[in-house]
Amino acid sequence: MVPLLFYAACAVASAGLLLLLMAKAGTGEHGRAKRVAASLIGLAGIAWILVLIVQAIPVPDNSLGQLGLILLCSFISIAAAVRVITHHRPVFCALYFVLVVLSGAATFVLLSAEFVAFALVIVYAGAILITYLFVLMLAQQTPADLNGSDAVNYDSIPREPASAVIAGFVLVAVLGGAVFGADRSPARATIDQARAIEGAWYDLAWMPRTLTEQARRVDPTVIAIVPEANGHLLRVQPDHSALVRVQHSDGRPASTITLPPSLLPDNTSRVGMALVTRFPVSLELAGVILLMAMLGAVVLARRTVESTTTTASRESNA
Amino acid sequence: MNDALSSAFTIIAPAQISIALAVSAILFGLGLIGFLCRRNMIIMFLCTELMFQGAALAMVAFARMRMDVSGQVFVIFILTVAAAEAALALGLVVLLYRRRETLNSEVWSELGES
The missing domain is CATH 3.20.180 (Split barrel-like)
Incomplete structure (x- = not known):
């Protein structure tokens, strides 16, 4: 019974997301009204999903405050993730992803994984996202390009939104249905x-x-x-x-x-002990992966420098 | 001396785990949708990071449920792989951008020498 309602809630949320993706092509007052309506449908679907989960599982009174905090963080991260995939300006997508990371880190703290939470903020929000912003800056479209031909609107027109949303809906419905089937007895x-x-x-x-x-x-x-x-x-x-x-x-x-x-x-201390006593080989392999990625990045960068210098020398010869 | 257990060792309400798992599934699904329907190559890779985020949340939720730190250790490895992937993928994106002067992934829908 509950999974059926859950699938319905997922369908409502997906419909909202689909409308939101399609409505982006429209501009002006009409487009804005469509976007607001689509967001409301999507938010209603998400709220329905969360309410179903809270209803299905009894909550002790002494954990209501923490439950509220987790709900708040989940709501922020889902809303920010939707903005990541619907916003038509890449820089804003990256900034909304920072919001997803921050609210995810808050959820980690609530789940008492403090070390991972701060590692996430430092590595993701601090390092990886800055790299993304740098690349966005390097590969910036000039305003002249943006006013030009039809190909420049690729950021505001999604590709096959209906099939993508259906694939996502099936994935979330199957994964989320497992939440209701879990066995979590107090004895365990x-x-x-x-x-x-x-x-x-x-x-x-x-x-x-x-x-x-x-x-x-x-x-x-x-x-x-x-x-x-x-x-x-x-x-x-x-x-x-x-x-x-x-x-x-x-x-x-x-x-x-x-x-x-x-x-x-x-x-x-516990994470550190687990890293060096239970997973020492994985730790070494992680180091190898990072080294290989660094070598790969160096090789990629070297090729680009060569190609630019050869074109530059060709131009100077001409 | 305080005899109370720290919050990491108390039994958590199952609803909190369920919500975290549902959010991780939704984040993963949103990442998938974004990867399939965005055309900007940088945003497509950002969406894979969104999927990493969903997986990491599920790992931490299971780690909290079993009060075992293995899940958190796994998240550290996910961070490692995400950092490596970002370095390589962004290097590739810059290479591709230099060739065609656009970030549109549909330009590259036909493989081959250009």
Whole structure:
């Protein structure tokens, strides 16, 4: 039942997007009215999709505020993405894409992925989008070109908008239908939580110096961590705290202290530990990919310099 | 000492994950639509970045659902590939622009030497 309504909502949103793409050819007062109507239809479709999702899944009262924030960020990113694909001036498309990245980063923070959120802002909004703007500037159409022939309006006339929107509609309907079929039982969530906390404590055990510092927050006289008989530095308790055996600076015998869950490593430490302990080969391969891309870019740039110098020398010879 | 779990380890409301997943699907679909119907080559590559963005959002949502950082590590690799792709694709676009003095992709619809 719910997927059918979801498909209907997707169809309404796609119809709005299609009208928005087609209405761009029209200019003046009439074109503007058509654009506004199309945007309203599209927004109604998107709002319907979000309402269906919220209705289908019960929400605890204590997470309503966060849910509202996520809804707001989603709305901004979808609206900005629509502007990316409908705006007829490329520079504005790039700037709206920055808005998509920023609201996406806000969603990442809400999903407690802080490191990735800031990496996204720095790498995407800071580096990649600036490269796009530079290339847009390099490949700028002169105003004389824009007043000229029919080929220059390629930015305002979409190619086959109907087929494209139908393809997008099918993709979103199939992908989004999976959202309703997901099994997320509370028991499964509890198991995941226990495993994640245990894994995070063992991440901390990989970093003995950090572990000692954390233990010093509980008891300032700690000077070293003593390994257990089985070689582990700590023991995870069912209440998500951890026990460590420590030596004290004031000459007391080694004792066991409890680290509370608030001393668990933060998101950045966990991502870093996962990168170097679980995915070291992928990390090296990422470096190889970047090196190859750099070489490729150098080769491409070298060819263009050669062609321009040869034409320049040809002109000077003539 | 504060005994509360940090927000990364609390059980999240499933509706938030569902909304993030739906938005990722919609972003991916919008990127696809844009790639198919825009004619400007730079905007077409911008739309592939939009699809990357949708995929990254899904990864982070699943990472939050399972409270596992592997999804976030994957997003870092997505960023790497996106940066490499942007460098190469934009270099190609500049090359093509120098040849035909236009960004219209339909000019290149017939492959071959020109």
